[in-house]
Amino acid sequence: xxxxxSRLWPALLVLLAFTVRAETVDRFxxxxxxxxxxxxAPAGGVVRIRMGRGQLPEDASWAVPASARRPLTPxxxxxxxxxxxxxTPTVAARIDIRTLxxxxxxxxxxxxxxxxxxxxxxxxxxxxxxxxxxxxxFGLGDKTGTFDRKGGSFVMWNSxxxxxxxxxxxxxxxxxxxMAVSDGGRATGVFLDNSWxxxxxxxxxxxxxxxISGEGGPLDYYVMVGPAxxxxxxxxAQLTGMPPLMPQWALGFQQSKWSYKTDAEVRAIASRLRSExxxxxxxxxxxxxxxxxxxxxxxxxxxxxxxxxxxDLREQDLRLxxxxxxxxxxxxxxxxxxxxxxxxQDLFLKLPGGGLYSGDVWPGASxxxxxxxxxxxxxxxxxxxxxxxxxxxxFWNDMNEPAIFNVAAKTMPLDVVHRIASDDFRPRTAxxxxxxxxxGQLNSRATFExxxxxxxxxxxxxxxxxxxxxxxxxxxxxxxxxxxxxxxLKMGVHQLINLGLSxxxxxxxxxGGYAGEAPSPELLTRWFQIGAFMPxxxxxxxxxxxxxxxxxxxxxxxDIRRRFIAxxxxxxPYLYTAAExxxxxxxxxxxxxxxxxxxxxxxxxxxxxxxxxxMVGGDLLVAPxxxxxxxxxxxxxxxxxxxxxxxxxxxxxxxxxTVTPTLDSxxxxxxxxxxxxxxxxxxxxxxxxxxxLELHIYPGPDCRGDLYADDGVSQAYRRGAFLRQHLRCETTxxxxxxxxxxxQGGWAPWWSGLSLVIHGWADGAVPAAVAGTATLATxxxxxxxxxxxxxxxxxxxxxxxxx
Numbered sequence: 001x002x003x004x005x006s007r008l009w010p011a012l013l014v015l016l017a018f019t020v021r022a023e024t025v026d027r028f029x030x031x032x033x034x035x036x037x038x039x040x041a042p043a044g045g046v047v048r049i050r051m052g053r054g055q056l057p058e059d060a061s062w063a064v065p066a067s068a069r070r071p072l073t074p075x076x077x078x079x080x081x082x083x084x085x086x087x088t089p090t091v092a093a094r095i096d097i098r099t100l101x102x103x104x105x106x107x108x109x110x111x112x113x114x115x116x117x118x119x120x121x122x123x124x125x126x127x128x129x130x131x132x133x134x135x136x137x138f139g140l141g142d143k144t145g146t147f148d149r150k151g152g153s154f155v156m157w158n159s160x161x162x163x164x165x166x167x168x169x170x171x172x173x174x175x176x177x178x179m180a181v182s183d184g185g186r187a188t189g190v191f192l193d194n195s196w197x198x199x200x201x202x203x204x205x206x207x208x209x210x211x212i213s214g215e216g217g218p219l220d221y222y223v224m225v226g227p228a229x230x231x232x233x234x235x236x237a238q239l240t241g242m243p244p245l246m247p248q249w250a251l252g253f254q255q256s257k258w259s260y261k262t263d264a265e266v267r268a269i270a271s272r273l274r275s276e277x278x279x280x281x282x283x284x285x286x287x288x289x290x291x292x293x294x295x296x297x298x299x300x301x302x303x304x305x306x307x308x309x310x311x312d313l314r315e316q317d318l319r320l321x322x323x324x325x326x327x328x329x330x331x332x333x334x335x336x337x338x339x340x341x342x343x344x345q346d347l348f349l350k351l352p353g354g355g356l357y358s359g360d361v362w363p364g365a366s367x368x369x370x371x372x373x374x375x376x377x378x379x380x381x382x383x384x385x386x387x388x389x390x391x392x393x394x395f396w397n398d399m400n401e402p403a404i405f406n407v408a409a410k411t412m413p414l415d416v417v418h419r420i421a422s423d424d425f426r427p428r429t430a431x432x433x434x435x436x437x438x439x440g441q442l443n444s445r446a447t448f449e450x451x452x453x454x455x456x457x458x459x460x461x462x463x464x465x466x467x468x469x470x471x472x473x474x475x476x477x478x479x480x481x482x483x484x485x486x487x488x489l490k491m492g493v494h495q496l497i498n499l500g501l502s503x504x505x506x507x508x509x510x511x512g513g514y515a516g517e518a519p520s521p522e523l524l525t526r527w528f529q530i531g532a533f534m535p536x537x538x539x540x541x542x543x544x545x546x547x548x549x550x551x552x553x554x555x556x557x558x559d560i561r562r563r564f565i566a567x568x569x570x571x572x573p574y575l576y577t578a579a580e581x582x583x584x585x586x587x588x589x590x591x592x593x594x595x596x597x598x599x600x601x602x603x604x605x606x607x608x609x610x611x612x613x614x615m616v617g618g619d620l621l622v623a624p625x626x627x628x629x630x631x632x633x634x635x636x637x638x639x640x641x642x643x644x645x646x647x648x649x650x651x652x653x654x655x656x657x658t659v660t661p662t663l664d665s666x667x668x669x670x671x672x673x674x675x676x677x678x679x680x681x682x683x684x685x686x687x688x689x690x691x692x693l694e695l696h697i698y699p700g701p702d703c704r705g706d707l708y709a710d711d712g713v714s715q716a717y718r719r720g721a722f723l724r725q726h727l728r729c730e731t732t733x734x735x736x737x738x739x740x741x742x743x744q745g746g747w748a749p750w751w752s753g754l755s756l757v758i759h760g761w762a763d764g765a766v767p768a769a770v771a772g773t774a775t776l777a778t779x780x781x782x783x784x785x786x787x788x789x790x791x792x793x794x795x796x797x798x799x800x801x802x803x
Contacts, residue, residue, distance in 0.1 A: 057218030063470035141175035185598030189224035237586025248712030252281025259288035310391030317684035319393035327366035371442035381450015394461030440466025476506035484513025500588030508536030642672035672700025
């Protein structure tokens with residue numbers, strides 16, 4: 001899957017055209033042998049299939065909003081013999097009315113998915129299909145194992161996986177969505193909308209066989225027909241939602257540790273960041289800022305004045321993010337307001353007999369909010385009022401698998417009772433077996449929605465460890481308790497790419513590693529280099545370990561880390577533009593090479609560029625050594641020719657490069673035809689850059705770029721206070737023509753003008769003449785090939801640059 005098209009299909013379709021009677025419906029339903037089937041088309045190129053025993057399952061979802069589940073495209077129904085075919089212009093389904101086997105085809109009749117389902121008499125199901133020999137499987141969130149999921153078997157069950165390894169499964173998040181990509185670049189997506197424990201087997205138990213099974217809940221799944229990988233991701237985002245545009249400071253460098261234990265220690269970290277000229281935007285505070293590890297409290301001895309601390313950090317252009325775990329200390333009669341108010345309103349999870357469920361976590365005995373109820377989420381969100389008033393900028397929901405200490409299962413019993421009262425679900429009780437995988441998603445949702453109510457014009461920042469499909473609408477995430485090792489550095493890149501391919505575009509891993517032995521200076525430096533190109537850039541480590549902030553170690557190491565952190569801030573316009581594009585399309589910031597160049601899969605490399613290479617946005621390709629610990633020369637495969645070295649701006653020769661790694665460098669290449677925006681260096685996104693915005697032009701085919709800007713923190717962009725502009729360039733017989741499409745939005749940019757830096761011309765060459773509102777540059781880096789200054793800006797039109 002995608003499967004090879006049957007040679008019989010064209011003839012069969014012609015035959016059907018002459019022998020069947022057509023009708024049109026929004027939903028097609030059919031029952032056979034005590035099983036009910038429904039097919040609908042909720043989005044272009046998407047088919048939804050539901051099955052139930054006797055009757056269809058409840059039409060409700062934690063992942064897909066009701067508006068996205070409604071049938072969008074009418075189905076043309078064609079009946080002939082033992083088959084029913086349902087058609088839209090882009091997708092079709094063919095049902096065997098005897099067995100209810102359902103095949104999904106694209107608009108041309110190519111068979112993409114042949115689902116054969118079996119429902120157990122009481123609970124559970126199994127869905128089987130065939131895999132094609134040239135399929136590669138991606139997605140499922142941040143699973144470990146091989147980058148390509150084919151040949152593996154994976155469980156969806158959110159788990160506290162401290163010091164996980166390459167073989168650990170399951171991990172913290174459950175995202176039952178995958179994309180199959182053929183060697184030719186054809187892609188098909190499948191999303192199983194089921195929150196129970198499920199398993200996905202991609203040819204491990206049976207060669208070329210796909211098996212999806214679940215212990216309970218509905219068989220409710222969607223097939224996305226692509227055809228390109230980016231098409232599948234857009235179709236999936238239409239269903240489960242796009243991440244909101246995060247505040248720009250969330251793209252800055254973030255410093256964390258378990259724990260900075262006193263007010264003085266936090267201030268010292270902030271001062272060191274600034275005195276070392278290490279650009280940064282965020283400092284995190286872990287559980288030790290709390291009174292006896294109780295959420296929504298502050299240890300007044302260690303942190304006597306939290307509002308003043310937040311104000312002082314903000315004056316240094318730093319923001320404060322606090323951890324707030326979902327466990328509420330069981331503390332009757334002790335004046336602990338979250339417990340007292342939650343008990344008074346009956347908001348916590350219960351045992352089957354009616355008593356409160358209690359489990360041990362950081363505060364000791366704890367109770368747990370029932371986030372499946374809207375009233376509970378509203379209560380939880382209001383708990384943040386004091387912190388928001390104190391000037392805290394964002395919040396970190398950890399331990400929300402939920403993790404429980406001192407029990408073998410590491411989570412709460414499966415018979416703990418939830419009382420669903422939310423969204424389009426009918427009010428009912430449900431076991432934790434059903435709600436376990438969505439608990440973290442609902443926890444982060446409650447936080448996000450609460451912050452939005454408290455500050456309607458601010459963009460909330462929430463970081464969550466556990467989540468479910470659709471959770472990208474509420475929170476960024478990270479890969480949890482990784483280990484300081486070269487293997488985890490490499491594995492973490494694969495995890496983040498697959499998270500991006502699963503909807504979670506804002507994701508990172510703990511730079512330097514969270515657990516285990518402290519990283520060597522070389523490992524820490526390399527992690528900072530690669531981390532500088534990750535969507536979320538946070539350094540974090542557990543307690544009782546040597547420090548691993550960016551200034552640790554020899555001056556030469558610190559200088560390298562500083563340079564890469566600074567480069568991220570210079571690239572902020574490019575990163576922010578990619579983030580805004582993600583918020584509209586679902587296309588992630590961090591991408592496998594094949595997502596931008598699907599055709600390379602047909603050219604010999606089964607993954608379209610080494611699996612150790614990745615792309616940031618559409619134009620930057622990063623190629624770290626595949627054997628970081630003992631690196632030797634290695635090959636880099638570029639998708640096509642004409643690429644540029646990012647650091648020098650020079651064209652590189654050929655398509656296959658041999659790289660000799662050095663610790664102070666990281667190979668980064670620019671797509672021929674890219675237009676990259678860069679800004680002057682600032683120490684924080686809270687500081688407005690001064691001077692000109694640089695547009696670096698790398699002439700080549702399909703020469704284009706985009707520019708997006710707004711105030712970076714508020715919701716004003718939703719009301720038109722933004723700047724969006726598409727840029728193009730064309731090679732002319734005498735030089736280059738740069739075209740600026742008309743600007744969208746009404747936001748006035750910070751820059752005083754634009755500097756066009758043109759790469760790829762002969763060293764030392766400068767334009768002989770410029771036609772348009774522009775002058776030759778005289779003050780830019782002389783190492784660049786050529787430069788043109790536009791003053792004060794270029795809201796639309798074109799300029800011609802003659803060599």
